[in-house]
Amino acid sequence: MDYILDGLNTAQRAAVSSPASVLQVLAPPGSGKTKTLTARVAYLLSHYGYRPQDVICCTFTIKASREMRERIGKLMGDDVESRLILGTFHSICRRYLVKYGYLIGLRRGFGIADSSDSLAIIRRILKGSNFSIQPNAARSQISYQKAHGVSPDEFSARVKARNTKFAEQQELVHIYRAYESALATSNLLDYDDLLLRCADLLKRHPDCVSNVQAVLVDEFQDTNRIQYELMNLFASRNRRITIVGDPDQSIYGFRSAEIRNLTRMQRFYKDTSVVLLEDNYRSSGSILISAQDVIEQDSSRPPKKLQPTHCIGTMPVLRKLPTPVAEAKWMVQEIKRCIAMAGKLLKYSDVAVLLRSASLSRHIESEMGRMGVPYKMVGGSRFFDRVEVKLLLDYLRVVSHAENSDALLRVINVPSRRLGDESIKLLSSGAEEANVPLWDFVRDVAQGRRSTKKPLSSQANQGISTFVGLIQTGKQKLLEWKDNSAPRNLLQFFIDKLSFQEYIRKTYQPDEEGRWSNVEELLSQAEDTAEEKTEQDDSLPEIQGVKQQQSHPGEDALARFLANVALSTDTVSQEGEEQKEKVTISTIHAAKGLEWPVVFVPGVYEGSIPHSRADDPDEERRLLYVAMTRAQALLYLSFPLESQSGFETKQTYLTSFLPDDIIANRFRLVGPRLEENVVYQIADILRRPRPLVEDMLKGLDDLPSTRDDRWTADGVDMSNTVIRWDGSEAPNACQEPFPKRRRCEQVQSSTTTYFSSPNYTMTNASNFSVQSTSSVGFSTARNYIQTNPPPRAEPGQSIKNVTSTAGRKKGPSKSQNSNQSTSSNAQKPQTPGDAIGHPKHAASNPVTSKPSIPPKLAGHRPQARPRLSRPTFEPAETNNYSWLTDLLEGAENPASGSHTGRQNDEIPNAKRNKVQADLGSGELKSSSGQTGGVRQAATFHATTMSTLHNPATQVGRKTLGIRRNLGNGWEARMNRERNGYSR
Secondary structure: OOHHHOOOOHHHHHHHOOOOOEEEEEOOOOOOHHHHHHHHHHHHHHHOOOOHHHEEEEEOOHHHHHHHHHHHHHHHOOOHHHHOEEEEHHHHHHHHHHHHHHHHOOOOOOEEOOHHHHHHHHHHHHHOOOOOOOHHHHHHHHHHHHHOOOOHHHHHHHHHHHOOOHHHHHHHHHHHHHHHHHHHHOOEEOHHHHHHHHHHHHHHOHHHHOOOOEEEEOOHHHOOHHHHHHHHHHOOOOOOEEEEEOHHHOOOHHHOOOOOHHHHHHHHOOOOEEEEOOEEOOOOHHHHHHHHHHHOOOOOOOOOOOEEOOOOOOOOEEEEEOOHHHHHHHHHHHHHHHHHHOOOOOOHHHEEEEEOOHHHHHHHHHHHHHHOOOEEEOOOOOHHHOHHHHHHHHHHHHHHOOOOHHHHHHHOOOOOOOOOHHHHHHHHHHHHHHOOOHHHHHHHHHOOOOOOOOOOOHHHHHHHHHHHHHHHHHHHHHHHOOOOOHHHHHHHHHHHHOOHHHHHHHHOHHHHHHHHHHHHHHHHHHHHHHHOOOOOOOOOOOEOOEOOOOOOHHHHHHHHHHHHHHHOOOOOOOOOHHHOOOEEEEEHHHHOOOOEEEEEEOOOEOEEOOEOOOOOHHHHHHHHHHHHOOEEEEEEEEEEOEEEEOOEEEEOOEOOOOOHHHHHHHOEOOOOOOOHHHHHHHHHHHOOOOOOHHHHHHOOOOOOOOOOOOEOOOOOEOOOOEEOOOOOEEOOOOOOOOOOOOOHHHEOOOOOOOOOOOOOEEOOOOOOOEEOOOOOOEOOHHHHHHHOOOOOOOOOOOHHHHHHHHHOOOOOOHHHHHHHOEOOOOOOOEOHHHOOOOHHHHHHOOOOOOOOOOHHHOOOOOOOOOOOOOOOOOOOOOOOEEEOOOOOEOOEEOOOOEEOOEOOOOOOHHHHHHHHHHHOOOOEEOOOOOEEOOOOOOOOOOOOHHHHHOHHHOOOOOEOOEEEOOOHHHHHHHHHHHHHHOO
16 A cells, blocks of 8 residues: 555545545544645645645745645655755745845845734824824735735725725825835835735736646645735646635634635636545543534535544533633533543643634633642733844845834844934934935945934944944854855854943843843854755745845845744743643634634633624624534533623623524533543543542542532532431522531530530441540430420411420431430520620530630531542442442443443433434544443432432432441341331
8 A cells, every 4th residue: 555645534535535636625623634634735736746846835824834845755765855846935935035025126136024024014104194094904904905905095986986984094004105105115025025026926927836746735724815816826827726724714814814715716627626525533522522512603605514433421511600710610620520530631731722713811810820720821922022023134135125114123232333313313304304214324324425403412422433344244154154044143243343242131130041041042043044954945846937136145045034034923932831730721723723622612602702893793603603513531621600800790691603502512511520430531532541539539638629519500609518327418508507407606505414425326227336536525315305395386377286386306326326316405595695606605504515606706617528538439449348330331341450431420312312412433442442332221219308308209229329348237226216217
């Protein structure tokens, strides 16, 4: 069998080896699309004989292109990956413009304006006007027009034709034109210009891509109109195209991505072949089914299914919480519970919190900080945007591209050269009046060929001369280096000449070490670029009849390094976070393409998702779908019952993407019980070793509870709720006293006599004795009768009813009450003076030796913390107990001890049957290949107050689900006691 097809499933092999010229591979989340696309490239090279330099492969991110290059290198070898035209659309377009841009009038040595450069230009335009539009909004509008191929003149014509919001749109027309003029003066291209100018080049000179044999595009659903046109232009000669995408994951509409490109492509290429990849290798079956139900509400999507390859796993959670603060508290508690009860299976880095908008992170970050949960934010500033790093890069930009006036302004007085704001303003205005780049004007002033309107001070003149000399020396040095070492050498030159380490020490004294380590990291990256042999360069294959523009090797290496920096979208975390285990907090947009074992999606209510300002509800639904399919084993959705905006609190409503039928069949309302079999399923899904029972027990010591029970399923806070001995709830501990332990201020006076005896023995029918270690608290029946006469009957009431009403006490059973004789005065109200240990009682009872309770603690009612244990453990060995309730769903494999099923309270029968029916079979396969059937339904026995007081309903004594087979002696005694105390 062909080695390229090894390890591929049937659908993946069909996609890789397809003979179709135009192929669409629709790949849902976790279906192995990157693996399929990589194998497709290798297959075309090996079976069709294409040269690597004749194949264009476009990715969506630089990270994806690096990963793909590494995979192709391992699969093909011989440095094939270095000769491929592989990268993002922007980087590939830049390569063609560097070589052929002169054909459309593009000046040699153009620079790239990154986001900060574009905003700086727009702010400078707005500074001298009274326009009301914000810089970011203006930049977004200009980018939108460029993504649709609309020039300033065309935009102006459209505004006049529509004649709607004319004043506001006319402002934008003016800004658009001024922005384009500023870019042209500085010989800069922004991100959108790279695509527009390349499309213009290939339309006018299609011979530039006449060698291209095949074009492959990843994440096709995220392409905009210009990128779609570029794909067609790249493949214009041979019309061989392979795209990989998923319309269900099209979530970048705000970047002008068009999901219609899929159908547009099918209409343009009539012979388009479509292959569906449906096997999911990421998530559990229950997660996939719930996500499928959400996305299938969009009837316009292409019909396709998600087929799980893992076991069904635990059901996703949809949690109601009272407030956003409570939602954050619950999230942190559930994270800790999952990690603790899974043994050493899960870490903080396995957990992600995915947000629709970054503003939702405030309470979550606060609670994680308060509870000591480490976390990191994704989508923060880039490494190259850090102040000390950007400063050095701006020096390199001025050397490489002196027309970049914004970069020049950022470095002309850093470190200080005694150039004040007034001096810099005179230089900038002089350059504008002379209509020359700022660098040309500054250089002429330093060399005496020009002058400013007002004379500069001698210190300012000296500073300008020093700066110009430094830049010109850097330009000369650059010409001496004729290889990829130029960026690294030039960086070291400026660090030495500027005494940069001393500058950082004086300027950023509290954080000098961290900032200097960033400088060292920048040097290291420049060194890696120089030494990495497989890194793709700007070379393109020679095409007969089309001349390529040549440049100096050192200048070319520096320009390529700066272009990679400008086009980089990789963000970084804070110092040292990469080495620590931390929870990831990210927006859903930034999380696309990633996965985590445990995923939380808070704020799933109307106004959040779908967002209140969203224009396309279908895209908002796809956002929720993308968030859900990031989870591998555990998925939690949550929403607060009320939200707060400023000082206003309003009620929230669950997102319309989760209707009642989906909730009823696909979600549980509280966190799962993490029994052993559930933890083992998580391990199988993650392909990790199953944890030891000892490790799972160790994590329980610091947990307040082994269940998600701080809030009810309806979002009611249970933290102040008292649980009585029979399992019922006392919602307010201050209003309703605990039945077994009276609060001091609610106990009325009594003349009960207490005694103390260290040798007191309590006997019962079982003839066992317990030596008393308490000095107070026991009373004889005779003393109780003497001090508590029978109650008198009210008119119309019998003595029997009075006695049964006043004398009845709540407790485990009557036999236990008679044996222990505890709290014998609990049948009637008492005053604080007669409470056990109260000073008043101690004074009247000289026998009492126990110290009295301080008055300030008299209202305190201590409750013993229950000893935590795992919800369910299998018996270690065969014994004489008959286990009645431990029948689990799913077969137990005696050989491995694995459980492919789950507890019956994990998935109710109705939900379990529906999930199994949706999976299409009564059998489920785990990731290890084990198959389990469905066990018998478990039988649960519960002891309630009604069964204790009604002998007719009692078939046999229930003892926590266990029937002891110890002969007739114990059972006969229990029957006698039941006959005597059943009422």
